[in-house]
Amino acid sequence: MPSAATLAGMGKGKTLQLRDGTEWEGAMSIDVRQAPRPGRRDEEVDVLIVGAGPSGSVAAKHLSAAGFSVVSLEQGHFPDRNAYAGRRPEWELVSQKQWHPNPNVRDLPRDYPIETSESDINPLMFAGVGGSTTLYAAHWTPFLPSDFRTRSLDGVGDDWPFTYEDLLPYLDEIEREVGVSGMPGNPAYPPHGSYPTPPLPIGKIGYKAAQGLDKLGWHWWPGTNAIPSVPYNGLNACVRRGTCMTGCPEGAKSTSDITYWPHAIKNGARLVTGARVREIEVNDNGFATGAVYIDANGREHRQRASVIILCANGIGTPRLLLLSRSKRFPDGLANGSGLVGKRLMMHPFSAVLGVYEEDLESWRGPFGQNVDSLQFYETDEKRGFVRGAKWGAFPAGGPLGATAFVGSKVFVGDEANVEESWGENLHRTVERRFGHSVVWGIIGEDLPEESNRVVLDPVLTDSDGIPAPKILYKFSENSQKLLQFHVARCLEATKAAGAIETLVVHQMRDTGWHLLGTCRMGDSSATSVVDQWGRAHDVPNLYIFDGSSFPTSGGVNPTATIMSVALRQTRHLIAERRSQEAA
Amino acid sequence: MSETAGSSLSAEQRNILGSLADVLIPAYQRMPAASAVGVHESLIDEVLKHRSDLREDLLRALAKAKGRNPTEAANELLRSDAPAFNALSLAVSGAYYLSPAVRKLLGYPGQEAVSYDPHATPDYLTNGMIERVLARGRVYRPTPR
Incomplete structure (x- = not known):
């Protein structure tokens, strides 16, 4: 380990001074009302965070509250709620283009393109403050105890360096900040406290979905969502508009532009939008010194920092590390293990559409999960595969939703001629399905495989000329068997x-x-990129707080766990500030 | 085939579009045909205002259908030029379901706000549904010790 200054002055509410052996005064002595002034552009700050999505926002709020000077670089912009189309008649039309979750479909300047010709799944994301949660369905499904112990329990994947119980206090705190709505007592989880807001109505589609599971004696539970049912922490109450996945025009879906950034900015954090980072720079001693970024006008800047935290998601973060090659790190920054970009997990997904005689008003929201089921979440080796999946019941949208799901036309047969799907048959399809449909989304656990990975594409670039990521990803045999089993059970429930x-x-x-x-993440620098606190094994002042550090994927939506892990890591960074090394 | 100034379609293009639209969405029982609600008139302009990305493929579809039987032309597009057919069909169906008259017939108010009482007791708490879930006990595996 090269000699280095420690960050004894970090978080004292003043410009950072690097001094060996400086006496530490402790985080708890800081009055958050005496937060540091926002830094100037050329000023070195305590912490630079790349990405203002869920994990970066958690870090920014809590580090700034503890007195750290914080700058966040976000390639997208602050969202404009009025731009969301949910209130307007053209909503379904634009959800298939401008608000599609696939950046390659949207093709907007702030998105970077992704080469996906060798991937079975298209990665989805959104560039902006709030990150991909701008377009998420807000399903609030923390990882289960077994998700942290897949190696011990099922002989696959890897055990995490910590347990469900270790993470639980941070989850509780995040749920209060996020404004989760839900019904306590779900027997799919260990006992857990109440949620900060009451559960949302499950609607006619929720009752219909639950009916089948009830008949079969299978688990179901009213949906838990990052969508408050009453006004909470800057959020308005959900009005069941049902357009959650194209941005919530009510400001009722919990995204960090509403629930975190106002606090972080009040604490003194500086948020720079339209800032696309192209490289993390290092010095001769192997410490990160800052980031080079390109602003919305194409101008290049440097932001220096004592600690750098990457929160750019499971594709953006390895892309940036691979872009940050140097003489000292010829294979990419923090890549001594060779694992940067590898073990990509994206969750295999199938959907089952059920159509019913009754009028279910199935365009009504929320487009979070109205009910969910974890009946087949845990491993049963008799099924011929390991691990499991979560089912979540969605509404089906408007008339165009009779053949589409989240912006993609999927519920159609092979069209040998126009008359099969169009003409009078279109009318019959819409008449039968519109208002009468429930969609079950099945999220399967994705096991880590090094062959599924992110690399830099040799040709494709973003609008600033920075190499774009390429995805190499194949469905595993386990994933295929898992989804086949779950689809078969889901059809049974739908028919029931x-x-x-x-x-x-x-x-x-x-x-x-x-x-x-x-x-x-892991304990060994030979088999992992970061430790359990998110610190890179190879670069002592570089951290990764986003979902790229997950050893396994679980079979549930990961935002709750991403934010909880980010809070746990942030708290550790704050507590250990006096031993933190910097350039 | 030339188009008129700005983003508007020419009269000829609108005629072709109306014919193709009625192949894709004819009159059926209570539902009107696409052209009867003006899909090829103001509604297609509305669609292209929001989805200008469809324009190029749509215009190609119209050009290929010029002078042809609309049913044959639509099927030929489906077989030989999927991007053009997809743009045509999405533009036509998107326009049709923008029509207030069509929405009224379907009973679709749009994605409207709905009021509810978040503190009301849900039926599932009183009709035995949740009770049965709870009675079956936990479905998770605890952390191994």
Whole structure:
């Protein structure tokens, strides 16, 4: 380890001074009302955070509250709620383009393109303050105890360096900040306290979905969502508009632009939007010194910092590390293990559409999960695969939703001629399905495999000329068997509820919302990129707080766990500030 | 085939579009045909205002259909030019379901706000549904010790 200054002065509410052996005064002595002034552009700050999505926002709020000087660089912009189309008649039309979750479909200047010709799943994301949660469905499904112990329990994946119980206090705190709505007592989880807001109505579609599971004696539970049912922490109450996945025009879906950044900015954190980072720089001693970024006008800047935290998601973070090659780090920054970019997990996904005689008003929201089921979440080796999946019941949207799901046209047969799907048959389809449909989304656990990975594409670049990522990803045999089993059970539940028509989209392509595993955490520098606190084994002042550090993926939506892990790591960084080394 | 100034379609293009639209969405029972609600008139302009990305493929579809039987032309597009057919069909169906008259017939108010009482007791708490879930006990595996 090269000699280095320690960050004894970090978080004292003054410009950072690097001094060996400086006496530490402790975080708890800081009055957060005496937060540091926002830093100037050329000023070295205590902490630079790359990415203002869920994990970066957690870090920014809590570090700034503890007195650290913080700058966050976000390639997208602050969202404009009025731009969301949910209130307008053209909502379904634009959800298939401008608000599609696939950046390659949107093709907006702030998105970077992704080469996906060798991937079975398209990665989905959004560039902006709030990150990909701008377009998420806000399903609030923390990882379960077994998710942290897949090696011990099932002989696959890897055990995490900590347990469900270790993470639980941080989850509780995050849920209070996020404004989760839900019904306590879910027997799919260990006993857990109440949620800060009451559960949302599950609606007619929720009752219909639950009916089938109830008949079969299978688990279901009213949906837990990052969507408050009453005004909370800057959020308005959900009005069940049902357009959650194209941005909430009510400001009722919990995204960090509403729930975190106002606090962080009040604490003195500086948020720079339209700032696309192209490289993390290091000095001759192997310490990170800052980031080079390009602003919205194409001008290049440097932001120096004592500590750098990457929160750019499971594709953006390894992309940036691979872009940050140097003489000292010829294979990419923090890549001594060779694992940067590898073990990409995106969750295989299938959907089952059930159509019912009754009018279910199935365009009504929330487009979070109305009910969910974890009946087949845990491993049963008799099924021929390991691990499991979560089912979440969604509404089906407007008339165009009769054949589409989250912006992609999927519920159609092979069209040999126009008359099969159009003409009078279109009318019959819409008449039968519109208002009468429930969609079950099935999220399967993705096991880590080094062959599934993010690399830099040799040709494709973003609008600033920076090499774009390329995804190499194949469905595993376990994933295929898992989804086949779950689809078969889901069809049973759908029919038990009385469906008159069912359709399946198997291994749907535009479903890579969850980008995990590409910089895994672990105890050994030979087999992991960061330690359990997110610190890079190879670069002592470089951290990764986003989902790329996850050793395994679970089979649930990961935002709750990403934010909880980020809070745990942030708290550790604050507590250990006096031993933190910097350039 | 030339188009008129700005983003508007020419009269000829609108005629072709109306014919193709009625192949894709004819009159059926209570539902009107696409052209009867003006899909090829103001509604297609509305669609292209929001989805200008469809324009190029749509215009190609119209050019290929010029002078042809609309049913044959639509099927030929489906077989030989999927991007053009997809743009045509999305533009036509998107325009049709923008029509207030069509929405009224379907009973679709749009994605409206709905009021509810967040503190009301949900039916599942009183009709036995949740009780049965709880009675079956936990479905998770605890952390191994």
